[in-house]
Amino acid sequence: EAGVxxxxxxxxxxxxxxxxxxxxxxxxHATLYxxxxxxxxxxxxxxxxxxxxxxxxxxxxxxxxxxxxLKGVDSTLKIQPAxxxxxxxxxxxxxxxxTRQETQYFGPGTRLLVL
Amino acid sequence: xQQVKQNSPSLSVQEGRISILNCDYTNSMFDYFLWYKKYPAxxxxxxxxxxxxxxxxxxxxxxxxxxxxxxHLSLHIVPSQPGDSAVYFCAARSGGSNYKLTxxxxxxxxxxx
Numbered sequence: 001e002a003g004v005x006x007x008x009x010x011x012x013x014x015x016x017x018x019x020x021x022x023x024x025x026x027x028x029h030a031t032l033y034x035x036x037x038x039x040x041x042x043x044x045x046x047x048x049x050x051x052x053x054x055x056x057x058x059x060x061x062x063x064x065x066x067x068x069x070l071k072g073v074d075s076t077l078k079i080q081p082a083x084x085x086x087x088x089x090x091x092x093x094x095x096x097x098x099t100r101q102e103t104q105y106f107g108p109g110t111r112l113l114v115l
Numbered sequence: 116x117q118q119v120k121q122n123s124p125s126l127s128v129q130e131g132r133i134s135i136l137n138c139d140y141t142n143s144m145f146d147y148f149l150w151y152k153k154y155p156a157x158x159x160x161x162x163x164x165x166x167x168x169x170x171x172x173x174x175x176x177x178x179x180x181x182x183x184x185x186x187h188l189s190l191h192i193v194p195s196q197p198g199d200s201a202v203y204f205c206a207a208r209s210g211g212s213n214y215k216l217t218x219x220x221x222x223x224x225x226x227x228x
Contacts, residue, residue: 042218056215103161106160107158108158109158
């Protein structure tokens with residue numbers, strides 16, 4: 001079974017530029033999550049989708065971050081414009097069931113550096 | 116407001132000995148606790164979990180203990196192996212409509228041969 005795919009793996013941009021990350025979850029997984037992991041911190045949930053609907057985006061900085069999940073499969077996370085403090089690893093995860101959080105499968109992440 | 120705390124940034128143990136990783140939480144609404152393991156350049160992988168109605172869960176070399184009155188949980192690895200060297204994250208699930216996970220900062224475990 002293929003795992004969660006993310007691209008790009010690394011990205012370096014200057015502040016005020018835009019950037020987008022892509023995630024392809026495990027086939028058939030209904031729930032998709034985007035996390036932000038700043039160096040030395042644990043992952044922080046940014047947004048959670050159930051199929052193509054948003055379940056929780058309470059910690060998403062909506063003035064600069066946006067995310068979509070078209071057709072309930074792939075998802076993109078965009079930052080526009082980027083700030084220095086956005087430097088982090090962005091993790092995508094998916095899970096097949098609503099209540100079993102232990103079944104979250106994480107991708108390798110995209111490491112973003114904002115200069 | 117850090118609701119899940121892992122106060123030890125790192126831990127070093129000898130191969131074959133016991134590793135004990137600790138985690139404290141402040142939110143009484145957490146109903147499920149999980150440990151994830153993370154290798155460099157990889158995403159976290161689920162290791163073991165425990166419901167708030169239990170005080171112990173065991174899976175092979177890994178055992179998680181929960182002390183609800185102290186709002187404390189610990190992960191025991193016995194015996195420790197060099198391949199266990201990784202960052203371990205404690206996570207807690209809040210009840211409600213979306214079962215959001217809150218992670219601690221992680222503990223880097225190094226198992227020396």
